[in-house]
Amino acid sequence: MISSSCLPGLVWRKSSYSGNNAGDCLEVASGLPGVVPVRDSKSPEGPVLMLSPRAWTGFVAFAAGAQR
Known part of the structure; x- marks a missing residue:
């Protein structure tokens, strides 16, 4: 794992299924070939x-x- 500060300029996104209640959400970013960065929102x-x-x-x- 690395720190988010080591990845400037990435645009992070949450699932549209995530609410705004500060629950357990992951964020992902794109733009790094061959890698999917994931962090805790x-x-x-x-x-x-x-x-x-x-x-x-x-x-x-x-x-x-698991959602079914």
Whole structure:
């Protein structure tokens, strides 16, 4: 993991399913080839987990299945 401050200029986004109630939300950024940066929305200056696109796709599929 690295700090968000090491990744200036990235545009972070939350899922449209996330509310504004400061719940448990992840934010992702795009623009880094071959990497999907992920961070906790409650800690925007905190650590960033760098996932492969394949790992991110697997996580999203798992999370979508857990919502059913």
